[in-house]
Amino acid sequence: MSTQLLLGGMVYSSPAVPDATAMAVTDGTIVWVGSDDVGRALHPDAEVVDLAGRFVSPAFVDSHVHLTDTGIALGGLNLSGATNRADCLQQLAKYLATHDDDLVWGLGWDASAWTGDAGQDQPPTTSDLDAIAGDRPVYLARIDEHSAAASSALRRMVPDLQAENGFSAEQPLVADAHHRVRSTARNLMSPAIRQRARLRALDYAASRGVVAVHENGGPDIGGLDDFRAIADLNHGVSVRRYWGEAASSTDEVKAILERTGADALGGDLFVDGALGSRTAWLTEPYADAAASGISYLSEQVILDHLRATTQLRVQAGFHMIGDAAAGAVATALTILAEELGTPALASCALRLEHAEMVTQEQAELFARCGAVASMQPLFDAAWGGPDDLYAARLGDRRTSLNNFAMLAKAGVGLSLSSDSPVCDIDPWATIRAAAHHRTEENSISPRAAFAASTRGGWRAAGINDGLTGTLVPGAPAHYAVWDVDELVVAASTENVQRWSTDPRSRVPALPAVDEDARLPECVQTVANGQQIFSRA
Numbered sequence: 060m061s062t063q064l065l066l067g068g069m070v071y072s073s074p075a076v077p078d079a080t081a082m083a084v085t086d087g088t089i090v091w092v093g094s095d096d097v098g099r100a101l102h103p104d105a106e107v108v109d110l111a112g113r114f115v116s117p118a119f120v121d122s123h124v125h126l127t128d129t130g131i132a133l134g135g136l137n138l139s140g141a142t143n144r145a146d147c148l149q150q151l152a153k154y155l156a157t158h159d160d161d162l163v164w165g166l167g168w169d170a171s172a173w174t175g176d177a178g179q180d181q182p183p184t185t186s187d188l189d190a191i192a193g194d195r196p197v198y199l200a201r202i203d204e205h206s207a208a209a210s211s212a213l214r215r216m217v218p219d220l221q222a223e224n225g226f227s228a229e230q231p232l233v234a235d236a237h238h239r240v241r242s243t244a245r246n247l248m249s250p251a252i253r254q255r256a257r258l259r260a261l262d263y264a265a266s267r268g269v270v271a272v273h274e275n276g277g278p279d280i281g282g283l284d285d286f287r288a289i290a291d292l293n294h295g296v297s298v299r300r301y302w303g304e305a306a307s308s309t310d311e312v313k314a315i316l317e318r319t320g321a322d323a324l325g326g327d328l329f330v331d332g333a334l335g336s337r338t339a340w341l342t343e344p345y346a347d348a349a350a351s352g353i354s355y356l357s358e359q360v361i362l363d364h365l366r367a368t369t370q371l372r373v374q375a376g377f378h379m380i381g382d383a384a385a386g387a388v389a390t391a392l393t394i395l396a397e398e399l400g401t402p403a404l405a406s407c408a409l410r411l412e413h414a415e416m417v418t419q420e421q422a423e424l425f426a427r428c429g430a431v432a433s434m435q436p437l438f439d440a441a442w443g444g445p446d447d448l449y450a451a452r453l454g455d456r457r458t459s460l461n462n463f464a465m466l467a468k469a470g471v472g473l474s475l476s477s478d479s480p481v482c483d484i485d486p487w488a489t490i491r492a493a494a495h496h497r498t499e500e501n502s503i504s505p506r507a508a509f510a511a512s513t514r515g516g517w518r519a520a521g522i523n524d525g526l527t528g529t530l531v532p533g534a535p536a537h538y539a540v541w542d543v544d545e546l547v548v549a550a551s552t553e554n555v556q557r558w559s560t561d562p563r564s565r566v567p568a569l570p571a572v573d574e575d576a577r578l579p580e581c582v583q584t585v586a587n588g589q590q591i592f593s594r595a
Contacts, residue, residue: 060086063225063588064102066095068110069116069546071567073531079567082115084536087588091532110540113582116509117528118270118537119486120516121411122433123326123476126274126289126298127281128204130256132166132480133263139167139202143179144187151183151199160468162213162247163192166200166480171335171448179450183208184229198244203333203481206231209240216243225353233338234353238279245282253285260479261294265592267484268539268581270296271516273433273476275326275378275412277303283319290320295591299520301326301376301410305364306354312367322337322520324368325376325410329355330384334415334452335442341416346454350383362391369399369407374521376410376433385414389421392428405429408521411471413438413478415460419469426470431519433474434461436492436508437482443497460494463493463499463508473503473511487579491572505572536588541579543570 062085072079072092081098083091083105091101119171129536132139136154155163173180196213200206208231214220217239217279225234232240264272276286280303289298304319305328306312307582315324332338332353337345340352356364361377368375371594379385387413395404405428411417414432425432439461443446449457467473475493477484493508503511514528528535546568570579584592 061412062090062102062105063108064105065108065110065115066098068113068115069568070115071501071530071569073529074567076531077567081536084588085538087536089530089532089534089536092530114193114541114543114546114579115530116268116541117530118311118584118586119268119512120271120273120474120520120528121264121269121476121479121484121486122273122474122516122519123275123435124260124264124272124479124484125204125276126260126272127253127285128166128256129260129263129479129484130258131164133259134256136163136165137167137480138165138199139169141168141173143173143175144170144181144183145175147183147199148187148191151188151197155192155195162244163195163197164244164248165198166204167202168199169202169335169448170343171451182231185209185211185214186229196244196247198240200241200282201231201336205237205333205338206233206336207237207241208232209244213240213244231336233332233336233395241279242282245285250284250288254288255523256291257289257292258294261292261296261298262592264296264484265584266581266594268486268541268584269484270537270539270584270591271520272298272584273326273516273520274295274298274300275303276321277327277329278301279303280327280328286319287322295586295589297322297586303328303378305360306367307360307363309367312371312373313351316373323374323410324364325374325412327378327412328364328376330361330377330379330387331355331381333380337449337452339415340383340387341381342383342386345452346456347451351383354383354387356387357386358390359443361387362394365391365409366395366399367397369403372407373503374407374410376412378412380413380415382416382418385411385417385421389424392424392430395426396428401427401429408472408519410519414466416456417462417466421466422466422469422471425466427431427472431472431474431515432466433476433519433567434463435476435482436461436463436489436496437477437485438487439497440492441482441499449589458498458501460498461496462498463496463503464501464527467503467507472518473507473514474515475508475511476516487570487572491574491578494572495574505569508570538582538585539581541570543579544577545571547571
């Protein structure tokens, strides 16, 4: 048995151990938190680690990621910085000139943020790609990954593509046409390339103080081979795998679990698409198009899936962004609450991925059924302002999106995440975005956002032991060490509109996450007492 004693920093401890400056870890478990002098006396033979005044926090959980795509974005053609259509195409041309890949897989372009002369705020067309790439297959996913531009060389590899829902000869593909092209493009990448991408993504997560991620896979996302390969990764960041495929019976639930090896049947089980691609399912048309999005699952399919998973006590979940999608899930829950009872539903911790357009009534229903909302505050930071994407797509409806405060007040469990590569794996930026919502009354306190990014992530995975995700004796030693400029404690005069636990209690300090503050920088990440990242 070996003990490590961390001294000379600031430990984010429970209110029962205020102003902690030291922590002891024995064989992967936290055994003591308190002051330096007491720590030395209690553990005289421990290996001493000098924190050099740094801040120690519970490590983070990112509860919604796509590992292979994240790794590709980190090591390949990432178009998230493109400023307009011409810049996007110039970046593609530069990449083509320096790479001889069988497939060019790019992602991250966002025409909603582009500016310039006429046409420069429009997505790349098939002809644009052909003029640059010739006969090379090119797949360029929009930032939300629910639509993509594709070259003719790639399109020709998909038989009868023009007959699919969502096909356009020149514009980016959506819906079924996009899913088929994406699958074809994915299969052009070698297993070795995809494996390196996954490990690159996990290394990056560890460098951001993350010790666990939830992979959201499915037939139309990464495919089964990719999903199975993730199970074989040997890395310090743990991965819980969600498979998005609907089941109509308990026998089918068992068969899918056996075929995939999934931990749960949910995650990105698409009820609808995304607002940016105009595939999120709305009750009223988009403000900038005569369409109401796409419904991928009927209310009956949702009901059957949720009934079968609940009967087997298997965690389920749905990707739901539009208000019509949220309504369809709520309808199924209403029926099953009467049929199976809310305790049965709550025991499975139903996951609501994104949950961007939820009403007060729906939130109260979701809370009674023990649901967890896995949400992405960086969506609001990127697209929630009065001149941004949500305003263009929804008009005045934008102010109701991503209402963290309303959901938390209703009792819905929150788990904050990135949806990487859609947004960056950056927990402190996520906390800042949740605390500084573009619609102020939708914000939650930094402390509530921190809890939703640590304990909330474990709870979203069904781990609700009261210890995991905290730094208290008996908890697993999952922690991160940070360089910080300033620690602050929530004031007792905190705005009551910003949801929080009771600020009158003695609470630990957190780094400042004001909009002009320098966010913490990760120095070390530890999972189960083992270092998985260290800044050189």
